[in-house]
Amino acid sequence: MNQRNNRRLALFPVPFQGYINPKLHLAQILHDQGFSITILHTDLNSPDPSSHPHFTFRSISDGLRQSEASTSDGVRLMTLLNARCAAPFEERLREEVSSLDAPVTCLIADALFGFNRDAAERAGVRRMVLRTTGATSFRVLAGFRSLRGRGYLPIEESRLEDPVPEFPPIRVKDLPRITGEPELLDQILNDMIEGIKDSSGVILNTFEDLEQPALSLLRQEYPIAVFPIGPFHKCGPSSSGSLLAEDRSCISWLDKQAPNLVVYVSFGSIASVNDQQPFLWVIRPGSVSSSELLENLPSCFLEALEERGKIVKWAPQHEVLAHRAVGAFWTHNGWNSTLESISKGVLMICMPCFSDQNVNARFVSDVWRVGVHLNNGLERRKIAEAIRRLLRAARFKEKANSCLMQGGSSFQSLDGLANHILSSESFIFGSNESSA
Structure with missing residues (x-):
């Protein structure tokens, strides 16, 4: 040494x-x-x-x-x-x-x-x-x-x-x-x-x-x-290298949710979810056509949403994926996000956009089999298939720990x-x- x-x-x-x-x-x-x-x-x-x-x-x-x-x-x-x-x-x-x-x-x-x-x-x-x-x-x-x-x-x-x-x-x-x-x-x-x-x-x-x-x-x-x-x-522990301020209020919100029920949504475009599905949605500044989208949402909408959904500009992703309430990750499949999700044993719903994301999504769904690739948009059948695969995600979680x-x-x-x-x-x- x-x-x-x-x-x-x-x-x-x-x-x-x-x-x-x-x-x-x-x-x-x-x-x-x-x-x-x-x-x-x-x-x-x-x-x-x-x-x-x-x-x-x-x-x-x-x-x-x-x-x-x-x-x-x-x-x-x-x-x-x-x-x-x-x-x-x-x-x-x-x-x-x-x-x-x-x-x-x-x-x-x-x-x-x-x-x-x-x-x-x-x-x-x-x-x-x-x-x-x-x-x-x-x-x-x-x-x-x-x-x-x-x-x-x-x-x-x-x-x-x-x-x-x-x-x-x-x-x-x-x-x-x-x-x-x-x-x-x-x-x-x-x-x-x-x-x-x-x-x-x-x-x-x-x-x-x-x-x-x-x-x-x-x-x-x-x-x-x-x-x-x-x-x-x-x-090992490392201080955040995030270029954006992390909104830690999402962690206390997750603490109130049932285990494995929340869908964590984080990628660079707008997504829609079932109005009964609890979700944590990251809307990064500049990720949609209006960089001030979150500020422009009516306060009554955010208040009504609070029980079943949470929207933040940026989240401490490692902690979110490790949280007991998170059951799935709706992601663009950047490599960092993909590897973090695999390591935590969290199922992925894959909607890649560009660069290496398409390759990662294909391997997540067809090779490692820890998620589903939404090639043609959101379908009830594919979401049901994703849930059935949830337990398979745990095998790589253990391997990521043991390595x-x-x-x-x-x-x-x-x-x-x-x-x-x-x-x-x-x-x-x-x-x-x-x-x-």
Whole structure:
């Protein structure tokens, strides 16, 4: 442990909620292993240092104008971040590496930042990569250009139900839907793939029992060390990395509800529920056409709703999913939400929107069988089927717990990761190890 205390790690997340949370969880896990932690972050969506007093925070200027930062075109925004952050990031990294107090000896960055590869090499620091998607959806995303070349993309309505043999049981309609200029997307994906291949290893927020087939293929396809050490959020307490204020009034409301009866609804569009079904509904600012929807709801409506429903802008999701009253999660199937729901044994009602969410939803319903995919909207028959599957969700809850215990797959992988960071090959780039 003393050897680890002499090692400072720098973590650099993509500045969006779904990337920041797992990066901060990983930072906490590595801090608990004895490493010192520096969080490098952009001005855009910078995390709150007061929530993590045991980390050091260093800002990277991104040079974004307000109009650029608020764009809904994620591909263009990532392109701008890659262009604007490259020089200030390298300058900051050199400062951290040459620090006399506690120099950084390993960088853990997201591969969507393509510039971190050359910057790390020039600074003489080892580089590892965190991917915040699951292993399955990562493989599909990495094959995006190939799928386009084989005619699966862009998606045609007449082929929605066609299987994609390269990634069973994926169908054409399950492929990632990413809007943006194809040339810019190709550049980001190419930099991501090459950045992972040239890294000293990739860290994944998943576990062997859940994604063993995909992890096995990933190790064959990428000649680097692979460390599935998730679920991150179950590895220990961590202060919230939420960019939005959490409304904790929903917890006291849940305390008044019957066990396994409440449907927790949280995704980026409006949903409708049966007027007799108790529900907790998160309406995030900006998630619907009117960002002030909650404020505009009549007070009489909210008062009448109180007995059977609760609406908040943001919720402490870990606590909500762990609450005895929650029996199902109506979700968009982002990877963080999917993994948290699996870990808590909560059934999912899947309504994916874009990116990796369609892949996650397909595996939730057809492979892991811990939820139902509402392909054609809400139907009574599908909801009844979802309830019958509820007990099946418990099997992965137990596996998610056991994998983190001593001797479990994630426990061993984490120990392998710590030793890998400390190995004598600290300054060898592109290690040829194939597994943890």
